[in-house]
Amino acid sequence: MDMSDRTGTVRFMSLRHALLGLLAHGPASGYDLTRAFEGGIGQYAWQAGHSRIYPELGKMAEAEQVVVDEAGPRGRKTYTLTDAGRTELRRWMLHWPEQATVRDETVLRMFLVQSLEPDDARRLLEGIAEHCAAEIARLRPVMEAEDAEHHPGDPLPFGRLAGEYGLRQYEAVHGWALWSLERMAAVEPAVG
C-alpha cells in the first residue's frame, strides 16, 4: 500500500476531512458535529469549536461535498454526505502525505522530559504513569461492556477501533514511563 502522496494535489484542510468522516456514519447538524469534537476525536486527534465548524460546513456545501436538509426546529440544518464528499474522504484516507500535520502538546512534553533536572523528570514520569493507569482503568471496562453487548455478525460499534487505539496508546505511554524511570534510576539513582 502507498503510504505517501507525491501528487501536488489539495493540501491540509483536515477539519474538512474530520467532518466528512463523521458525516459518513449518518447526517448531522453543525451542533451535533460540535458535540462530537468534545469526545474522543477532540481529545486525541483534532480540535475544533462551532465557530470554525459552521463556516467549514458552508464551504463544503458550496463544494457540493454535503447537502443541507433545510428543516428542523430552531433553524437546525442537517447535513448529509454526497457522493463527491465520500469520494474526497476516501481519497484523503487512502493517500497519506509524506509529512502529516502534528501538533501534540502531550507528546512535546515527552520529548522534553530530558530537559528537566532528574528529580523533576522522575516526578513527571511518575505522574504520567499514574495518570495512564487511571485512564486504562476507566477505559477498559467501557470497551469490555461494548464487546459483551456485541453479537457475532453485527457490524462493529462506531468508534470501537478508535477506542481500542486510545486504550493501547495509554498502555504504551504507561510502559514507556515505567521504562524511562528504570532507565533513569540505572544512570542516576535518586537521592534519599
Place this chain on the structure above:
Amino acid sequence: MDMSDRTGTVRFMSLRHALLGLLAHGPASGYDLTRAFEGGIGQYAWQAGHSRIYPELGKMAEAEQVVVDEAGPRGRKTYTLTDAGRTELRRWMLHWPEQATVRDETVLRMFLVQSLEPDDARRLLEGIAEHCAAEIARLRPVMEAEDAEHHPGDPLPFGRLAGEYGLRQYEAVHGWALWSLERMAAVEPAVG
C-alpha cells in the same frame, strides 16, 4: 502529582516551550532550532518553520527567557537559556492543562477508519501495519546501537527517552492495526 492546571495563567504558546526545551540542552541559533524541528520533534510532536521560530525567539529575548550572543559568521545569533527561561520551562512541564492542544492527522485517520467501506478499511490497516513494521525495523537498531555505546554512569543520550517513546508508539499502532484486522474479519469476512 498534579496533572491539571486550574490556574487562569498564561495559555498555549507551545512553540515557545518547545524552543525553551531545545535550548535547555545547550545554546543554539534560530537556524539550528529550525533544523531540530525537521527531526523527531517535527515528525511526532510539534511543527514549525524558521519564519515562525525567528520572531518567537525575538519575543523570548524581550521576555528575557533567552539572551543573544551577538557573534558568529553570517550574522548568526546564538541564543542561551536564562534562569527565567528555565523556570518557565519547568512550570510548563509540571503543570498540565485539563485539555492539551492536539492536532494529529494520523490519529484522525485512525479515528475515521470505520467511515471507509470494509475492503478499503482492510487495505488501509494492512498498509499501516506494514509501515509500522518498517519503521520499527529502522528504529530498533538505532536505539540498540545507542545503548551499546552507552557506559554505565554516563548521562542518558539526549533524545533517548523520546526515541524509545517513538518506537513504542509504532509498536502500539502496529498491534492495534493487526487487532483491528482480526476484529473486522470476525465481523465481516473479506470476499474472495
Place this chain on the structure above:
DNA sequence: AGCAACATGTAACGAGTTACATGATTTA
C-alpha cells in the same frame, strides 16, 4: 416563568505555512 440545552452565526486575535526576499561562507 425561568433555566438548561439546542442552535447558529460573526469578529478579533493567535499561531503556523508558504512564498518572497536577501546575503555570506564554505566546498567542490
Place this chain on the structure above:
DNA sequence: TAAATCATGTAACTCGTTACATGTTGCT
C-alpha cells in the same frame, strides 16, 4: 567560480480559539 549550505528576516494567507451576539425549544 558555481553551487550548496548557512543564516536571517517579512508578508500574505489559512486555520483554530476566545469572545461577542442572538434567538428557540423543552423541561420543571
